[in-house]
């Protein structure tokens with residue numbers, strides 16, 4: 586039996602880490618897919634866009650912060666089949682940014698210790714990422 590191929594969607598995301606080792610997660614707003622779940626900030630890479638440029642753009646749009654490319658460290662990635670697409674999502678780490686993190690598009694923000702991340706419901710694709718963060722931090 587041949588599987589119906591799903592379109593691969595490239596999404597870039599970041600774990601912002603503060604000086605106390607807490608990670609920023611953001612609540613997806615009503616009206617969006619996976620609404621109410623907590624996610625790592627980020628979004629879809631547009632055609633022709635470099636992943637790092639996409640992430641810098643998303644962080645500006647979503648959180649109002651400026652991040653320089655040299656502060657984005659590739660960490661791990663998620664590869665997860667949703668019903669209608671296959672998500673490929675590199676997760677970067679970032680410990681330096683300019684500006685104050687503000688929820689411009691999300692329903693809420695939380696700075697969370699890695700061992701407490703499991704208290705926040707996240708999309709299924711994120712579960713392995715959370716485990717890696719717990720190991721790292």
Ligand SMILES: Nc1nc2c([nH]c(=O)n2[C@H]2C[C@H](O)[C@@H](COP(=O)(O)OP(=O)(O)OP(=O)(O)O)O2)c(=O)[nH]1
Nearest residue numbers: 596598618619624625626627628629672708710711
């Ligand atoms: N940003 C982000 N997206 C995630 C995570 N986990 C996960 O399954 N996703 C999925 C949800 C969405 O289907 C897709 C990212 O879409 P998005 O809604 O953030 O995309 P975007 O910021 O470009 O927003 P839009 O313009 O498409 O509305 O990836 C995560 O931790 N962070």
Ligand SMILES: [Mg+2]
Nearest residue numbers: 626627628629
């Ligand atoms: Mg987004």
